[in-house]
Amino acid sequence: MKTDPPHILCINPWIHDFAAFDFWAKPLGLLYIAAILRKKGLKVSFLDCLDRFHPREPREAKVLWDGRGPFRKTEIDPPQGLEHIGQKFSRYGIKPQWFESDLKQIKKPDIIFVTSLMTYWAAGVSETLQAVKKIFPDVPIVLGGIYASLCFEHAQQNTLADLVIKGPAEPRLKKIIKTFTKFELDDHDLSGDLDALPFPALDLQHKITYAPVLTSRGCPFSCEYCASSYLEPRLRRRSPENVFMEIEHWHKNHGVKNFAFYDDALLVSANQYAFPLFEKIISSKMELFFHTPNAVHINAVSKKAARLMFKAGFKTIRLGLETTDFSKTRNHDKKVGDDDFFNAVENLKTAGFKKDQVGAYLLCGLPNQNLDEVQMSMHLVKQAGIQPVLAYYTPIPHTAMWETAVNNSKFNLIEHPVFTNNTLFPCVISTIDLNRISQLKNQKI
Missing domain, CATH: 3.40.50.280 (Cobalamin-binding domain)
Structure with missing residues (x-):
C-alpha cells in the first residue's frame, strides 16, 4: 500500500x-x-x-x-x-x-x-x-x-x-x-466552510500581476441566462476578516496591487460582509486597486457602498443592468428598476467615480431580441453619464433560457459547445440583425 x-x-x-x-x-x-x-x-x-x-x-x-x-x-x-x-x-x-x-x-x-x-x-x-x-x-x-x-x-x-x-x-x-x-487524505476542513480553506496557490504562477478574489460562492438570484445557481446551488460567504487577510497577504508578500472580485454577489448583505471588508481596506492605507468584471448588483449600490468602494480603491466598476426596459412585462432580468439604475449611477458619480471607470452590461444577441431595445438602452446609459458595455449572449446548458436558445439557433448547440460561442451570435438568425449588432459594437447608433 x-x-x-x-x-x-x-x-x-x-x-x-x-x-x-x-x-x-x-x-x-x-x-x-x-x-x-x-x-x-x-x-x-x-x-x-x-x-x-x-x-x-x-x-x-x-x-x-x-x-x-x-x-x-x-x-x-x-x-x-x-x-x-x-x-x-x-x-x-x-x-x-x-x-x-x-x-x-x-x-x-x-x-x-x-x-x-x-x-x-x-x-x-x-x-x-x-x-x-x-x-x-x-x-x-x-x-x-x-x-x-x-x-x-x-x-x-x-x-x-x-x-x-x-x-x-x-x-x-x-x-x-x-x-x-490509496492515500488517506484528511478532509475534516473541507465541509463547506470557506474560511477554513487556504488562500489559492497563486504563487505557483511564474508572475502575479493581479489576484482574483472570491468573498462568496453562489448567487441569490436565478437569472434565466446564467448558470451560477446550477454550479453553486447555495450562497456561501467568507468572513470580511478572512478576505482582508488574503488581500493583505498577496499585497505585502508578493507586491500585488490589482485585485479582481469574481463574486456574483459582492454587495449582497453588504452591512455584514462587503462594508466591513471595505472599511478594513481603507483603514490599512494600502495602495490597492479593485475591479468587478463579474458586475455588482445595481440595487445594492447605495450612497454608502459607492463611497466606501471609492475610498477603498475600486477602479473598474461594472453594473449588471442587462436592459433599460424597466417595464413589468419585460423578459429576462427583473431584479433592477429604473430608480435603482439612476440612483446607483448618481451615487457612484457623487462618490467620485469617473465616466471611464463605470460601465453597465447590456445583453445583446438573445433569442428573438428586439435590437431597438438594445440601441435605446445604450443611449440611456450614455445619457446617464457612464459607458454601455455590450455583453454578447452565450447559450448555456442548465439555464432557463437554454431550450429557447436551442430552438432558435442557427447551429446545433447540442452537438458541440463550440457552437454556443458568443462570437458567432448563435441565436441571431437575420443578416440584417447581425449587421446592426456590428454597428452597435462600433457605437455607430
Whole structure:
C-alpha cells in the first residue's frame, strides 16, 4: 500500500477561440485545489497553458496598469462546422512544444487535475488532455470546472479524462485521492466552510500581476441566462476578516496591487460582509486597486457602498443592468428598476467615480431580441453619464433560457459547445440583425 504523499499535477488548459484576452482570468478553483493539497502535505505542481510569462517567451509580456494583457496566439484550423465562418480561429497560450517539454521535466505525477472554463473552449481542453496522455498515458486525469460541470456528458465522451466531476471538487478530494493512490487524505476542513480553506496557490504562477478574489460562492438570484445557481446551488460567504487577510497577504508578500472580485454577489448583505471588508481596506492605507468584471448588483449600490468602494480603491466598476426596459412585462432580468439604475449611477458619480471607470452590461444577441431595445438602452446609459458595455449572449446548458436558445439557433448547440460561442451570435438568425449588432459594437447608433 502506498503511504508516501502522492504527487499531484494541476493544469490550466489552452483556449481555442476566435478571440481571447486576459481580462483578469485565472483558474481560481484549480488554484484552490492546489493550495488545499499542498497544505495537506502532498507534492503539487502547476502548469499553465495560458502562461503569459512562460520562461521561453522571447519577448517580455505586455502588462497593462491593471495587470491584464494579451495571450500568445497561434492560428489553427476552425472546428468542423465552422470552416466557412470567415473568422480566424486560434489557440491561445504557450506553444505545444513548450508544454510537452514542461511535462517531460516534471516528475511523473500520481494524478493530474485539469480545469475547464468557458463551455465553448472545450476543444482547447481536449487538445490539452491529448498532449498530457502522450507523455503520461497511464496517469489518471481528473477533469473539473465549468465546462465539465455544464457539459458533463460531452466532456465524458469527447475528452481523455479518466474522471469528470461536476461542481465544487473539495468535497470529493478525499475519495478521488484514495481511489487513484490509496492515500488517506484528511478532509475534516473541507465541509463547506470557506474560511477554513487556504488562500489559492497563486504563487505557483511564474508572475502575479493581479489576484482574483472570491468573498462568496453562489448567487441569490436565478437569472434565466446564467448558470451560477446550477454550479453553486447555495450562497456561501467568507468572513470580511478572512478576505482582508488574503488581500493583505498577496499585497505585502508578493507586491500585488490589482485585485479582481469574481463574486456574483459582492454587495449582497453588504452591512455584514462587503462594508466591513471595505472599511478594513481603507483603514490599512494600502495602495490597492479593485475591479468587478463579474458586475455588482445595481440595487445594492447605495450612497454608502459607492463611497466606501471609492475610498477603498475600486477602479473598474461594472453594473449588471442587462436592459433599460424597466417595464413589468419585460423578459429576462427583473431584479433592477429604473430608480435603482439612476440612483446607483448618481451615487457612484457623487462618490467620485469617473465616466471611464463605470460601465453597465447590456445583453445583446438573445433569442428573438428586439435590437431597438438594445440601441435605446445604450443611449440611456450614455445619457446617464457612464459607458454601455455590450455583453454578447452565450447559450448555456442548465439555464432557463437554454431550450429557447436551442430552438432558435442557427447551429446545433447540442452537438458541440463550440457552437454556443458568443462570437458567432448563435441565436441571431437575420443578416440584417447581425449587421446592426456590428454597428452597435462600433457605437455607430
